[in-house]
Amino acid sequence: MKLKTLIHRRVRQAIYRALRYHPLAELAIQLFARHTDVVLPGETSPLELRSDDIALDIGANVGDISSLLARTGATVHAFEPDPNAYRVLRRRFALVRSVVCLNKGVMGTSGSLRLYFCNPDAKDRIQASQGSSLMGNKNVGSNSWVDVDCEDIADIFSSIGREVGFVKMDIEGAEVEVINRMIETGCIYKTRRMVVETHEDQIPSLAPEISRLRVLLNEIGLGQRVRLDWQ
Numbered sequence: 251m252k253l254k255t256l257i258h259r260r261v262r263q264a265i266y267r268a269l270r271y272h273p274l275a276e277l278a279i280q281l282f283a284r285h286t287d288v289v290l291p292g293e294t295s296p297l298e299l300r301s302d303d304i305a306l307d308i309g310a311n312v313g314d315i316s317s318l319l320a321r322t323g324a325t326v327h328a329f330e331p332d333p334n335a336y337r338v339l340r341r342r343f344a345l346v347r348s349v350v351c352l353n354k355g356v357m358g359t360s361g362s363l364r365l366y367f368c369n370p371d372a373k374d375r376i377q378a379s380q381g382s383s384l385m386g387n388k389n390v391g392s393n394s395w396v397d398v399d400c401e402d403i404a405d406i407f408s409s410i411g412r413e414v415g416f417v418k419m420d421i422e423g424a425e426v427e428v429i430n431r432m433i434e435t436g437c438i439y440k441t442r443r444m445v446v447e448t449h450e451d452q453i454p455s456l457a458p459e460i461s462r463l464r465v466l467l468n469e470i471g472l473g474q475r476v477r478l479d480w481q
Contacts, residue, residue: 267376271312273344280346283321290318290418290445292481298443299324303415306406306441308356308428311380312338313349315418320349324415327406331355331365331398335379355384355400357424358431362397370394383422387453403428407437417444418480423452426459429476438472445480 269275287296299305301323307316310328312335319326326349330336336353343349355363368381370393384400407414419425425446432438450457460478467473 263374267338271338271342273341273346276317276342277345279317280320280348285323286321288318288321290315290480293445297322297416299415304410304412305416305418306414307418308403309418309420309422310339310351311335311420312376313342313351316343316349319416319418320346324348326350327352329354329356329401331384331400332367332379332382333396333398334375335382338376352401353399355398355424356403356406356419356421356428357384357400358402358427359400360402360405361400363400364395365398367394367396381422383424385423385453387423387455403431404435404437407432407435407440412440414441415443417441418446419444420447423449423456425449425478426456426463429463433466433470438476442475444476446476446478447480448478 289296297319299319299322303324305319305324305326307319307326307328310316310330313328316326316328328339328343328349328351330339330351331354333353336351340351343351355365357363363384364386366383366386367378368383369378372378419428421428425448429438429446448456448460450460464478467476
């Protein structure tokens with residue numbers, strides 16, 4: 251009976267994903283929801299994005315936040331290094347021209363890095379992809395990885411060449427390195443608003459660095475513009 255229930259659950263999940271992430275479904279959502287007030291999970295105020303804005307979804311996974319950002323009319327650059335999640339992401343937005351999907355990680359330097367899979371034996375690779383990390387100390391003991399291309403956050407801002415309206419960052423422990431790089435190069439001043447999910451609960455060694463980063467952001471006047479408490 252348990253096996254039968256499990257099979258039914260997986261079948262329902264597969265059907266849901268096939269429909270929910272179908273490119274025509276996403277296109278319809280974008281057409282009907284465009285230019286309406288959009289509020290991110292965990293937020294209370296609508297996103298202040300214009301149709302001529304650029305937004306970055308760094309650690310996009312299958313694109314749920316990218317979808318919300320695109321509904322404002324802004325152009326969204328969605329970065330996702332995990333190949334399992336990226337296949338869904340790319341297919342989902344195949345008909346939405348305002349979402350640019352990139353199978354890349356974002357770090358403090360450019361190059362090839364190992365992406366360590368979370369729970370590599372999991373049957374549901376899409377669900378498990380939410381925990382994939384470029385930080386080996388997050389998925390300790392993982393003997394499963396893939397080499398992925400990573401882009402320097404400063405190079406991304408340089409190539410855009412103008413202000414970025416919004417940045418969402420959820421990169422499973424690499425946030426400190428990337429934000430410090432943004433501060434070092436000054437590109438952090440080129441975004442109007444940024445929300446970051448930190449992972450010190452999963453990587454305890456990050457806690458002191460994140461605390462120092464919070465203090466630094468307040469000292470340089472960006473404590474409100476760059477939020478490190480987004481979930």
